[in-house]
Amino acid sequence: MKQxxxxxxxxxxxKRNLKARETIMDLGLVILRVVFGLLMIGHGTQKxxxxxxxxxxxxxxxxxxxxxxxxxxFWTVTGSLSETxxxxxxxxxFLSPLGxxxxxxxxxTAIAGFHWPKFWVSEGxxxxxxxxxxxxxxxxxxxxxxxxxxxxxxxxxxxxxxxxLAALAAVGVLISVVGAAGRxxxxxAASQQAV
Numbered sequence: 319m320k321q322x323x324x325x326x327x328x329x330x331x332x333k334r335n336l337k338a339r340e341t342i343m344d345l346g347l348v349i350l351r352v353v354f355g356l357l358m359i360g361h362g363t364q365k366x367x368x369x370x371x372x373x374x375x376x377x378x379x380x381x382x383x384x385x386x387x388x389x390x391x392f393w394t395v396t397g398s399l400s401e402t403x404x405x406x407x408x409x410x411x412f413l414s415p416l417g418x419x420x421x422x423x424x425x426x427t428a429i430a431g432f433h434w435p436k437f438w439v440s441e442g443x444x445x446x447x448x449x450x451x452x453x454x455x456x457x458x459x460x461x462x463x464x465x466x467x468x469x470x471x472x473x474x475x476x477x478x479x480x481x482x483l484a485a486l487a488a489v490g491v492l493i494s495v496v497g498a499a500g501r502x503x504x505x506x507a508a509s510q511q512a513v
Contacts, residue, residue, distance in 0.1 A: 347466075359406055361401050361405070387431065388498075404454075412462075421450065
């Protein structure tokens, strides 16, 4: 009888420990989502509206144009909205993993179209964008946790929609980055011929 009682107590303690770990993981996820998501909202609104000492749409579009993206205003608005709306969905944990997909698309574009091949941010590299991409993908895979709109209302992006939207985002990144790279090569070739 003592052995049976001991095993039952161990099972209850194990379940209690698992529940405590889940609660801690959910708390960690909500902290990550809120801080990271708010920073992404700020990052996007710097370019859209010039908030938080950002450049605003006109200056940001000029920079985007200098990297070969055309039409520059379209790509600037698209990237900035991906960061802003993606950040908001990320903070709320709503329609997961849509916010993660939007942020990941913006960060992949930033890495391939603006920072590559340099790595360290101190050299203008993609280190910072890679950190943001990693956080977005990790939460996109794990889900937003118990402290989220999705958990409260039972919402989420259906798996088929997730795959379709992730594929469309990847195609958008490819179109923008490949097109920009081609335009940069044309400009370089024209400037070399002029010399």
